[in-house]
Amino acid sequence: MNESSYTIKTHVFEGPLDTLLSLIEKRKLFINDISLSQVADDYITYIKNLADFPIADSAHFILIASTLILIKSKSLLPDLQLTEEEESSIEDLESRLVEYQKYKELSRHLRDRFGMNVSYVRQPSREKKIVFAPDKNTHVEKMHEVIRRVIAEIPKKEIVPHAVIKKVMSLEEMIESLTERITKSMKMSFKDFSGLGKEEMNKEKFQENKIEIIVSFLAMLELVKQGIIDVRQEVHFQDIEMETQRVGIPRY
């Protein structure tokens, strides 16, 4: 991908769906798996280059990146079998994008109207007299009860989800680590690399490490694309073997 095809950096996006949708619309594509696989690289490049990464939404960004990787890898490796869950996460992303696009389109109506021709409420009527008028709840006990409720409901201060951030390893780091480890062992498997092979993976553990695995996979594909490594999978669901050709001299 050359630089010129990627010129949306100046724009501030509202979130991952907005980013993705804009990438698709920019290429005048419709929302489907083909267009998504085409913009996957753009999206990943975008989030990699994001200077002010919206920390609160980083998990959303990465999760969508992971789905894009699935779509992309499916298009690169047509034989790749996806699990039901993976299939549905792809469908889900598509339908979310369609839905989001719909509201984005609709928001133009509001944008065109908002504040343009405002209907004004009448100013307080001069006919109104100030008259002392408490109601049945205007007593000390009730007020005490109400104020305590108010305090309990004061919006909590924004908490930056550190835990989430910690889990989401950056792509750069992952690619670096991948390059380094491949150079060392010249031949290793994806399982070892991603940590999948280290210990028995129960479902919970897998969920926990899902992002990391996905990021690993993504990094691997990136390396394949850059010609740094070759990958080989003998049997579906079996381990993927990664091999360097000539480290340091990428083939283009």
Next chain:
Amino acid sequence: MNTELVQKIEAILFYTAEEIEEKELAKILEVRPEEITVALAELNEVLSSRGVRLVRHDTAVILTTAPEMSGAIEKMIRTERERDLGRAGLETLTIIAYKGPVIKKEIEYIRGVNSDYILRNLLLRSLVKKSTEEENGKALYTLTTEALLHLGLSHIEDLPEYEKIKKTLDAHTHSEKNTDTDDAVEIKKEMEQEMEEEMPYTEHGY
């Protein structure tokens, strides 16, 4: 036609200068709620060519200046029009307008981002409110009458494409995937076509 009732309603709405529930009007004027509904329709008709409008939202009504008169009012009070809702605000308001009442989680699912801040902002600007109803203990957000006033609408149904969208939404929620009514499918297709025609979409239009 009950001219006297229409006049009384107009006087009360004029005096109170606030939203009032239809059933409260019925109580004050000692008539059946249906009579109020009929009289309001009539008042709406009478006012349609005037400087004042009847705005209805949910079960409440309020008298306001006609949206076409905004220029004259603004000149008098020398205010700048408030148009700085921002993209996030607009998007969120749009979802609430067309899909509301809606819980926060659903808004966030559609937008793909955390929407706490933007919702708080809309609440403080009195453009959305938490409905008195809840969904499994979660707050449901709806548009306020004030939001309608800012949009110059007399009724939420006057929003462009409102009925059409509601129809597709209902079709989606009532029937699961792939069992859209023919109607809804057609509307969806139509919308997709429209979108196609309208592109290229401009990024910086907001």
Next chain:
Amino acid sequence: MNTELVQKIEAILFYTAEEIEEKELAKILEVRPEEITVALAELNEVLSSRGVRLVRHDTAVILTTAPEMSGAIEKMIRTERERDLGRAGLETLTIIAYKGPVIKKEIEYIRGVNSDYILRNLLLRSLVKKSTEEENGKALYTLTTEALLHLGLSHIEDLPEYEKIKKTLDAHTHSEKNTDTDDAVEIKKEMEQEMEEEMPYTEHGY
């Protein structure tokens, strides 16, 4: 006949709710005073069979409710006074009681919603008043003497847990983000715990 001008005049008079000089209208609407006079005559004609009337005082005009409507208005006045304050009203009242003198913005910060309308209502019901003091040009609200008397308090400090609650509220508004005093954190925790134990709180308990 200049319908548009008549409409504009009606909108302005409706909005301002006070007397306006004819020549002021001419200035706002950028027309000759004679045109205003003609349009006013027309407006007067249009309104003759409506719930609202045009009244002239020398060279000034004002819209008021039609005299025949006084019965309905009386009832409306009574209804307004007898209406429950509602959750929003009570919340605002108690915040002013415990935290007052307090500016509107702080009340809104604590409640998370716009409070213009509620404040207006509490003022009209003489439960709160604007203090003679101001904070940077912003009105400060406090309870009225009548309200204190009604609550049976000689001093606002006699409210249950006054110091503690005031401190908590102050901590939330005065200190910017994430600088809660230990005290405030503790009080808040305590209250949250108490709440959990004591409630189930009913939305409609007010």
